[in-house]
Structure formats: structure tokens, C-alpha cells
Amino acid sequence: MHQPKVLVIQDISASCRISLNVAVPVLSCLNNGVSVLPTALLSTHTGIGFTDFTYLNLTSEIKKILHHWKTLGLKFDGLLIGYLGSIEQIELVRYIIREFLTDDALSVLDPVLGDHGFLYPGFDDDYVNQMRILCRDVSVVIPNMTEMSLLLDESYHPGPYTEADIKAQLRKLTALNQGTVVLTGVRYDDEKIGAASYRYQTDGYAYAAGPYYPGHFDGTGDLFSSVIAGFLFQKKPLALATKTAVDYVGRVIVRTLESDNDLKYGVQFETDLPYLIQQLYQDRE
Numbered sequence: 001m002h003q004p005k006v007l008v009i010q011d012i013s014a015s016c017r018i019s020l021n022v023a024v025p026v027l028s029c030l031n032n033g034v035s036v037l038p039t040a041l042l043s044t045h046t047g048i049g050f051t052d053f054t055y056l057n058l059t060s061e062i063k064k065i066l067h068h069w070k071t072l073g074l075k076f077d078g079l080l081i082g083y084l085g086s087i088e089q090i091e092l093v094r095y096i097i098r099e100f101l102t103d104d105a106l107s108v109l110d111p112v113l114g115d116h117g118f119l120y121p122g123f124d125d126d127y128v129n130q131m132r133i134l135c136r137d138v139s140v141v142i143p144n145m146t147e148m149s150l151l152l153d154e155s156y157h158p159g160p161y162t163e164a165d166i167k168a169q170l171r172k173l174t175a176l177n178q179g180t181v182v183l184t185g186v187r188y189d190d191e192k193i194g195a196a197s198y199r200y201q202t203d204g205y206a207y208a209a210g211p212y213y214p215g216h217f218d219g220t221g222d223l224f225s226s227v228i229a230g231f232l233f234q235k236k237p238l239a240l241a242t243k244t245a246v247d248y249v250g251r252v253i254v255r256t257l258e259s260d261n262d263l264k265y266g267v268q269f270e271t272d273l274p275y276l277i278q279q280l281y282q283d284r285e
Contacts, residue, residue, distance in 0.1 A: 004233045005075075006032045007100070009093060010082030010222070011040040017266025018045050018219035019082060023226040029273045030230030030280055032078065037062060037096075040085050046121070047218055049264030059088055066092070069100065076100055078233040079107040081138070082222060085122070090130045097137050106232055107138040110225040113147045117156040135176040140232065142225045145185045148173060159187040167205055170198035182228055182242055184221065187212065195224070197242045208243040210250035217256065219266040220249050227276060234280060244279045248272060 006027060010019045020036055027034050039062070043054040079101060084090050097107055111131050114120050119128070128150050135141050135151065149156040152172055166186055173181040182197045186207065194209025224245045231241035256267040 003031050003033050004077035005035070006078035006080065006229075006233055007035045007037060007076040007096070008080045008082070009037045009039060009084070009096070010080075011042060011085070012038045013042045013045040015043060015265065016045045016218065017269060018222050022219055022222050022266070022269055023080060023082065025270065025273065026223060026226035026276065027080070027230045027233075029277055030227075030234060032230055032233050035074075035076070037065065039083060039089055044265075045218055047264075048216065057085055059086065059092070062089070062092055066096070066100075074100060075102050075105075077102050077105050078229065079105060079138075080226065080229040081107070081109045081134075082225065083112045084131075087127055087130045090127075090134050094134060094137055106140070106229075108140040108142065108225065108229040108232065109135060109138040110142045110221065111135065111147050111151065113143075113150050115144060115146050115221075117146055117149075117158065119150065132176065135173075138177055138179070140180045140182065140228070141173065141177060142182045142184065142228060143173070144221065145183070148183055151176065159185075160189050161186065163188060163207075166196050167198070170196060170205065174198055174200035180238060182238075184224055194246045195242050197238050199238065204238075206239045206242060208239075208246040210246050213250075213253050213257070215263070217253055217263065217267050219269070220253065223252065223267070223269055224249050230276075231280065236280070240279070244276065248276055248279075251275060 008023045012020050024034050038058050040058055041056040044050040132151050146156055170181055178200045180199050182195055184195045186196045187193045192209040193212040196207045198205050227245035228241045251272045252267050252269045259268050
């Protein structure tokens, strides 16, 4: 099986299972050759449970790395974009898309902006607008419900939603990049939660869902986007990628709750990596 050369652009939270700490093993076990470009180095993530965390902005180092890579003629078959800490980093990513991707490369963006109806600290309207522009340059966008509302400049509500409303929002979102959107956190009732995908070119819609577990599970968004990207880099169908990502994240949440681990450090994702490999190769003769 062909092994694509892919680049992941995200932060490193040194002691937590989120961001690059989960993206690299997930993409690697799905038979992708992974290179990394860290955007920031943190002692922990910045969410619930931590204060006084350290933060090192790596923008200046990114520029040096890209200069060296340019001399090497590096090109990537796939790109997964996660947390970006500034408008300058968004501009650097747009440069990477122009200069470091092969002609038929697939680019996947998790537009990290906010959650639960709130914009993350440190971001403002100008940042949201620049993220909206970045959406135009990528093949696939994977927002949550909050990020969808921000990108569309519309009010947020926590759901449940109607299928008609979600389809309408998806059509608006795909108009940004005329490509594919996978919307996470979609609930049509109070018992299940999942993801809805939509392709602009074919008007194709699909939905996959699993049991709804109340609470906040840091790292599951990064896991989800990594699974989607990993399968798409392997040229697997979007519907399979979405269903596998939903099922995998559900498995990981259950396993984490049963383990009684401290949730603020992330989820126990490693144990179920064989499930991803099995799904990747299930249709192989």
C-alpha cells in the first residue's frame, strides 16, 4: 500500500494527550509517513484544570524550518492543520499550501477557534476572519458547532438540531472552499452525537452517530480530525472515514471513563489504535 508523505501543523502540549501527541500516532498507524511542524510548545493544554501553564510561540522557528525545507525541495502529499496561534501563523500555512504540497495533495483543516459557544482566549474577530479565508485554500474543513457558527458569523445554539438545519449550514460552509466539510458535535436528539459530512461537488450528505456521553474530553477533537485525515490520505471513502472516527472516539471515551484516569490530561486513545488499523484494511483483498 502506498504510504503518503504528510505534514501535521499543530501545537505540542508536553504532558497531555492532545494535538501533536495524538495526531502523530494516529496518522502513523494509518500508514502515513508523518512530518511535524509545531506551532507552539506548552507545558499543558490551556483548558479546564490547568493554570500557570507555560507557552512558547514557535513562529520564528517555523520560518527557519521552512527556509531549510525549501532548500531540500520537500513536498507533501497531505496536510493536517490544527491549532494556529496567530494571524501570522495562518499566513505561513497559506504559504505552505502554495509552496510545499504536491499538485494532487489533500489538505485538511481543523479550524481551532472555540467550543461550547465561546471563542478561545487570545482570538478575536480578525483572527476568525483570517481563518475563514484559510478555509478557501483547503480541501476539507472539520469544525465543531461553535466553529461553524463563528465561520458563518451566525449565532450559536447547543442543539439538538434538525437535519434540515444542519444540511443548510453544511451547504453554506462548503461554499467557503467548494470542497468537503465534516461537522462534529451534531445531535439530532439527546441520546446520540456524531458528525455530518457534505461534499460540495456532489451535494452528498452523510451522518454517523454514537452514544452521547455528557462531559468534556480534551483531545477527542484532535483524534477525530486525525482519523478523518488519515483515512482520506489513504484515499478511503469519506463515509468510512467519518463513521470510523465517530466509532473510535466513542470507544476511547468509554475506555477512558472506565480507566478512572484524570480526564484533564486527555483520553486513553492508544489501546484502540488496532481498531483503526482493522478498519483501514477491512476492504483489502
